[in-house]
Amino acid sequence: MPTIPLTHIQHTQLDPTTWCMTAHVSAASFSIDSIDIWNHLSWAGFSDTVSIDTIRLDNVDWHFHRQQTRPSARRIAHTQRQQQRQGVRQLLQMLLHKLEIDDTLDESSFPYRLTNSRYYICFSHTAASHKNNTDESLNEKIGKVSYNQVAVVISHHRPAGIDVETSNIAWHIVTRFYSDNEITLLQAMPTSQRDMTAKFLWQIKESFIKIHQYTLAQGLGKDYAYLIPSLSSTNLPALDVFRSNNHQHAIEHLYTIDSTDHQTSYRISVLPSQQIVIVF
Structure with missing residues (x-):
């Protein structure tokens, strides 16, 4: 299978046993057979x-007579999903190469692990776009999706979760799935701050779903209201800088939380510029 062009590749070491890598899959690489x-x-x-x-x-x-029709929105979304699936696995190979780990991915069960070293692996990518919009032309669709983002995290000691989310979570979705405590705190915020915090909270929920293998309803229904004050922009701590291989990696938001799921201490890294949340 041919490789997919990846750009904007970034590597971050989150702690001595946890690393992540992110990249963009250019829309220019989209192809219709x-x-x-x-x-x-x-x-x-x-x-x-x-x-x-x-x-x-x-x-x-x-x-x-010949009438060439444009590929459907469903076909575009299918192509995106295929390339995202290939892109995250290609990104994993790049990260393993950088870490000098010679191993293969075991996809037989969740959470994913490396076959020999048993490192935990978690993937994420932006959602395939335009699934329901069939009125726009192909050029308009492609123009709105300049890239797809892919991400991978690898952890030695326990499962980690990672989530990419480039769009705000609609408020009617928040009120449907979030706890009453979460909704009450979010409603008290200015709209822009509320939307940003609700999105980060969604990503935390998604990450814990991947870690603990909850169902979607279980995971989204978990009450993480105690995290909301820390997630609001007015309370973001100063940047932490982790030095690795003589390079500085800015961790834009890093703090320790206690998971309400198993009373286990987890760290959460929020990378706003990449719209990524990692729980490890």
């Missing part, structure tokens, strides 16, 4: 059209 173009040709027999090609076969005139 030639078979799809062929399948989108519209044929009509014996039709009267303005532009007609004529084929003479046994003294019978067959008329057809």
Whole structure:
């Protein structure tokens, strides 16, 4: 399988046994197979059209016209999902190479682990776009998705979760899934701060879902209201800088929390510029 062009590759060491890597998959690498173009040709027999090609076969005139339709939004989303799946695995190989780890991914069960060293692996990527919007042209669709973001975290001592989210969470979704305590605290915030905090909270919930293998309803229903004061922009701590291989890596938001799930202390790294949350 050919490799996918990855750009904006960033590597961060979160602690002595946990690393993450992020990258962009350029929309320019999106491709629609030639078979799809062929399948989108519209044929009509014996039709009267303005532009007609004529084929003479046994003294019978067959008329057809070509009408090339644009790939559907569903096909675009399917292509994105395929490239994201390939992109995160390609990114993992880059991270393993950087860490000088010679191993392969075991995908037989969750959470994913490396076959020999048994490091824990977690992936994330932006959602495939335009699933429900079929009215725009292909150029408009592609123009709105300049890239897809992919991310991977590797942890030696326990499962870690990572989540990429580039869009705000709609308020009706928040009120449907979040706890009453969370909603009460969020409602007291200015709208822009509320939206940012609700998104980070969603990413934390998604990350814990990946760590503990909750169902979606279980994970989104967990009450993390005690984290909201720390997640609000007015209370963000100063940048922590972790030095690795003579390079400084700025961790934009790093603090320790106690998981309400198993009374286990977890660290949460929020990387606002990359719109990524990591729980480890």
